[in-house]
Amino acid sequence: MNMNYGSMGPGAMVRCRQCSSSITAMPGARAVQCMQCSCVTRVSGRGRQQHGYGQGYGNGGGMLMPPMRPTPAFGGGRGKKRAVLIGIKYTNRRSCELRGPINDVKCMRYLLTERFGFPNDCVLILTDEERNPCRQPTKDNIRMAMHWLVQGCSYGDSLVFQFSGLGAQVPDDDGDELDGMDEALCPVDSFQQGPILDDEINEAIVRPLVHGVKLHAIVDACHSATVLDLPYQCTVSKQTGRWRWRDERPMTGACKGTTGGQAVLISGSSNGKSNMSVLPEPYATIGAMTHSFIRAVECEPRTTYGRLLTSMRAIMRDSSGNCNLQGPIGGSIRKVANFSGVEEPQLSSAYKFDVEREPFCM
Numbered sequence: 001m002n003m004n005y006g007s008m009g010p011g012a013m014v015r016c017r018q019c020s021s022s023i024t025a026m027p028g029a030r031a032v033q034c035m036q037c038s039c040v041t042r043v044s045g046r047g048r049q050q051h052g053y054g055q056g057y058g059n060g061g062g063m064l065m066p067p068m069r070p071t072p073a074f075g076g077g078r079g080k081k082r083a084v085l086i087g088i089k090y091t092n093r094r095s096c097e098l099r100g101p102i103n104d105v106k107c108m109r110y111l112l113t114e115r116f117g118f119p120n121d122c123v124l125i126l127t128d129e130e131r132n133p134c135r136q137p138t139k140d141n142i143r144m145a146m147h148w149l150v151q152g153c154s155y156g157d158s159l160v161f162q163f164s165g166l167g168a169q170v171p172d173d174d175g176d177e178l179d180g181m182d183e184a185l186c187p188v189d190s191f192q193q194g195p196i197l198d199d200e201i202n203e204a205i206v207r208p209l210v211h212g213v214k215l216h217a218i219v220d221a222c223h224s225a226t227v228l229d230l231p232y233q234c235t236v237s238k239q240t241g242r243w244r245w246r247d248e249r250p251m252t253g254a255c256k257g258t259t260g261g262q263a264v265l266i267s268g269s270s271n272g273k274s275n276m277s278v279l280p281e282p283y284a285t286i287g288a289m290t291h292s293f294i295r296a297v298e299c300e301p302r303t304t305y306g307r308l309l310t311s312m313r314a315i316m317r318d319s320s321g322n323c324n325l326q327g328p329i330g331g332s333i334r335k336v337a338n339f340s341g342v343e344e345p346q347l348s349s350a351y352k353f354d355v356e357r358e359p360f361c362m
Contacts, residue, residue, distance in 0.1 A: 012024075012025045012027075012043065013025070014032050014041055014043055015041070016034040016036065016037065016039055016041050017039060017041045017042075017171075018034065018037050018039035018041075019034060019036050019037045019039065021034055021035075021036045021037070023035075023041065025043045025194070026192070026193055026194065029043050029193070029194040030042070030043055030194070030197055030200070031043055031170050031182075031184065031194050031195055031197060032194045033168065033186065033190045033191050033194060033195055034191075035191045038096060038166075038168075039168075040168040040169065040170040040184060040194075040195055041170065042170050042171055042173055043194075076121070076122065076124045076148050077119055077121035077122040078122070078152070079118075079119045079121075079122040080156055080157050080158065081112075081116070081117060081118045081119065081122060081157070081158045081159075081362075082118075082122045082123075082124075082148075082149055082157070082158075082159055082160075083108075083109075083112055083118055083122065083123045083124065083149075083159070083160035083161070083162070084124045084126070084145045084146065084148070084149045084160070084161050084162070085105045085108050085109055085123060085124070085125050085126070085160075085162045086105070086125075086126045086127070086137050086142060086145070086162060086163045086164065086165065087101035087102045087103075087104050087105035087125075087126075087127045087128075087137075087162075087164045087165065088101055088127065088128050088137050088164070088165035088166070088186075088187070088188050089101055089102060089127075089128055089129070089165075090128070090165070090166065090186075090188065091128055093191075096166060098165065098166070098337075098339045099285045099337050099339065100164065100285045100286050100287040100290075100336075100337040100339055101127070101164035101165050101220075101287060101339075102127050102129055103284060103285060103286045103287075103329070103333055104162070104164035104220060104286055104287045104290040105125055105127055105162065105164060106329050107286060107290065107291075107294055107325060107327075107329050107330050107333070108160075108162050108218070108290065108294070109123050109125065110327050110328075110329050110330070111294050111297065112160060112362065114327070115297070115301065116158075116361075116362045118160070124145055124148065124149075126141055126142065126145060128188045136188060137165075137187055137188045138187055138188055138189045138193070139187040139189055139190070139193040139194070139196060140193075141187075142185075142187050142196060143196070143204065146161070146201070146204040146205045147204065149161060149205060150204070150205050150208040150209065150215075151208075153208060153209060153210060153213045153261070154210065154212070154213065155210070155211060155212030155213065156212055156213075157212070157213045157214070158214055158216075158361075158362055159205075159209075159213065159214070159215040159216070160215070160216050160217075160218070160362055161205055161215065161216070161217040161218075162217070162218045162219070162290075163185050163217075163218075163219045163220070163221060163224075164219075164220045164221070164287050164289075164290060165185065165186060165220075165221055166185075166186040166190075166221055166222065167183060167184060167185055167186065167219075167221030167222045167223040167224045167227065167340070168183070168184045168185075168186055168190075168195050168222075168223055169181045169182065169183055169184070169223045170182050170184060170195075170197070174254075177250065182197050182198050182199065183197075183198045183223045183224065183225070183226060183227040184196055184197045184198060184223070184227070185201065185219075185221060185224075185227060186221075198226065198227050198228065198229040199229055201227060201228055201229065202228055202229035202230075202256055205217075205228075205263075206228055206229070206230065206256070206257070206258055206263045206350065207255075207257075207258060207259060208258075208259065209258035209259060209260070209261025209262070209263055209350075210258075210259050210260050210261050211259075211260035211261060212260075212261065213258075213261035213262070214261060214262045214263075214264070215261065215262070215263040215264065216264050216266065216362050217263070217264070217265045217266070217267075218266050218267075218289070218290065218293055219265065219266075219267045219289075220267075220268070220287040220288070220289035220290050220339075220340050220342065221267075221340050222340045222341050222342075224267040224268065224340065225267050225268065225269050225346060225348075226248065226265075226267075226348055227265070227267065228263060228265040228348060229256045230248070230256060230257075230263060230265055230348040230349055230350055231247070231248055231249045231256045231257055231349075231350065232245050232246070232247060232248060232249075232348065232349050232350070232351065232352050233245070233246045233248050233346065233347070233348045233349075234246070234309075234346060234347040234348070234349065234355060235269065235346045235347075236309070236310075236313065236344065236346075243306050243309060243310075243347075243355050243356070245352045248348070257350045257351075258350045261350070262349070262350055262351060263349065263350040264305075264347060264348070264349050264350075265347065265348040265349070266293060266309075266312075266345060266346075266347055267289070267342075267345070267346060267347075267348070268289050268316075268340065268342030268343065268344060268345050268346060269342070269343055269344055269346050284332055284333045284334050284335070285323075285333065285334075285335045285336065285337040286323055286325070286330075286333050286335075286336055286337070287336070287337060287338070287339055287340065288316060288336050288337065288338035288339075288340070288342055289316075289340060289342045289345070291315070291323060291325065291336045292311075292312040292313075292315040292316045292345065293308075293312055293345075294325055294330070295311075295312075295315050295324065295325060296308050296311035296312045296315060297360075298325065298326050299311060302359065303359075303360050304355065304356055304357060304358055304359055304360060305347065305353075305355040305356075305358050305360050306355035306356040306357075306358075307356075308360050309345050309346075309347060309355070312345040313344050313345055316342065316343070316344060316345065317344075321335055321336050322334065322335065322336065323335060323336050
């Protein structure tokens with residue numbers, strides 16, 4: 001079964017906004033990534049609509065692809081606790097191969113199954129080390145995985161979405177971003193198919209959440225601070241050291257919340273640059289964001305969101321670069337690699353709540 005949209009017609013040509021290289025945009029693509037400089041460029045609405053697409057599915061009327069429904073071969077259980085874990089090294093991609101994302105996924109799976117009771121068959125893993133084509137982190141497979149995660153969600157469901165890899169930014173074209181930029185996650189085939197923009201991610205795994213469903217997203221990627229497009233952001237005050245909320249709702253009034261459920265994104269503010277430094281081959285590595293999250297949970301299993309973020313912040317500021325996770329997987333990892341350039345953690349949410357009192361649980 002052909003799971004891409006290349007058969008819908010010829011692609012449009014787009015000029016990279018940074019290096020001016022010519023890039024072929026697949027039909028329906030909203031953004032493309034340049035193979036020369038990795039910059040992401042917006043595809044104009046006219047270029048998307050010439051292939052016969054109607055008005056948008058998205059929050060701001062932008063053109064989103066219809067949901068990718070999982071095929072029978074996609075698999076995955078349907079328990080009340082489900083997770084999608086994505087780790088991408090971008091093997092053999094010039095100048096941007098990462099170390100750490102695969103171990104991020106392995107350690108997160110161990111945490112979810114051993115500490116939070118997630119059934120093994122309800123944890124879906126996509127990495128570029130997987131031999132099964134359905135488990136490769138392509139754009140279409142990630143779309144299907146997001147649909148699988150939230151499909152038929154009901155009261156009491158606990159969902160987890162993890163992404164460890166590259167992120168990107170592209171100028172906003174519908175006025176629903178306060179900073180004027182959309183954020184995106186880069187699948188393994190982003191040079192061919194383009195990245196997945198934040199409003200598509202919001203539409204896929206945030207909007208479907210009904211009352212009593214809770215989603216936690218843990219994202220370790222540059223430009224990932226608001227990649228779920230949630231309306232409220234919680235950051236630490238440099239003056240008081242306390243966590244405080246900031247309203248990120250757009251002036252356009254575009255809806256970015258859930259359908260009654262709760263969505264929480266744990267990500268990080270960064271210097272805007274990913275760290276592509278490659279560690280020597282003998283070192284097993286893990287991403288700094290994932291390491292701080294898992295370590296903080298291990299140190300205080302019954303914590304609040306506020307204490308979790310404070311603990312993550314302290315761990316990130318430890319400059320030793322050594323990994324000290326527990327368990328058979330974490331125990332074999334020696335180094336922490338800050339490939340996303342994250343400087344400190346932050347939290348985004350569909351609703352504001354008291355982070356100092358609300359218990360953290362997945």
